[in-house]
Amino acid sequence: MARRSDHSREEIHEMALSAAEKIVREQGYGGLSARKVAGAIGYTVGTLYLVFDNLDDLILQVNSRTLDRLHAQMLQEQSAHAPARERLLQLGHSYIRFANEDPHRWGMIFEHRFPPEQETPAWFRVKVERMFALVEARLEPLAGEHSANEIAQAARALWSGVHGICILAITDRLDIAGVSSVQQLTQFLMDNFLDGFISGCN
């Protein structure tokens, strides 16, 4: 058998990514397999390897789209005329809401390990950087005398904190229940950190 040409290469590519996203949403990272993706789009496993290098490549491209959606949502949910401090909090809340709406897809960004021989692709780093940049931009008007380097550090420290709360809550390692408690804890972290960072307490 062979030669169907029902779909172009680009169509198969897109169908596979969508199917993979659905599987991850429903069954998590561990539930994803090349055979399942192929089955879901009505092709054989071999076909996937005409369109992707391998399963890692497919996962990377799913993660890329997830990072794009996350970034877009964080941007969109910013109320333009709110004070900088409130907008910073909104970023945290957006991040947590996103993670909570699709925990598996969000989680795969961080669960997936790049094969040790090859390092993290540059474009992937850029997409992560882009998120820190969002935080830095909101931090800047609040930072007073702090240097650009200190602002960059603050963005990384603060965002690692938000991420840490998020991942521990979602994997059920924190002893708190419900999304609102997570939002509350995030606000608590950000409030205290910002109080320390902004005013010259130190």
Place this chain on the structure above:
Amino acid sequence: MARRSDHSREEIHEMALSAAEKIVREQGYGGLSARKVAGAIGYTVGTLYLVFDNLDDLILQVNSRTLDRLHAQMLQEQSAHAPARERLLQLGHSYIRFANEDPHRWGMIFEHRFPPEQETPAWFRVKVERMFALVEARLEPLAGEHSANEIAQAARALWSGVHGICILAITDRLDIAGVSSVQQLTQFLMDNFLDGFISGCN
């Protein structure tokens, strides 16, 4: 074939856990398999299932031992007569050092997902709680007027932050290099958070 009785059940149990720890240290969570563990201790796969419920059970027991070692190390590296704030920083540094010395074994604690039908075992929660308790104890003498509930929140927020930095650094998502930068970022987070939390800036 069969009937060797070279080792008692307990010995096989211990040998399997040790072998698993070695495999995880060298090849990571993804490199662990029942067949590899069995091969490493000179038994067949089937034998493992006389001693463990399944691979999840084995992983859980490895993680349990890792949590014990982590807790012991954090306790041990506390200098008893240092001021509370310094001891709090030491906890963070211990945590990061531990993660950095054996990233795969530390990482498996958080990468492993419990099967969705059964919830997190109670004894596992206890071991995680125990770590937060360590942080709370150091936080208490610094907390002034804060309520016990606020101290508990602060411990969770702060430790999530340390954990977040740790996991992003180890999986190469932060754009910083080397352990000392990670320690520096942790100190930066803790300093600012504590300044905000302790003094009545807010």
Place this chain on the structure above:
DNA sequence: ACCTGAACACCGTTCAAGT
């Protein structure tokens, strides 16, 4: 009683062979 080895239902990846 203790352990094996083969079986079952799954993997990722490759590639000769079909249309």
Place this chain on the structure above:
DNA sequence: ACCTGAACACCGTTCAAGT
């Protein structure tokens, strides 16, 4: 040129059969 299907080397888990 496009896609298949079978193959290879792996999985976790079970269990009849051997000593």
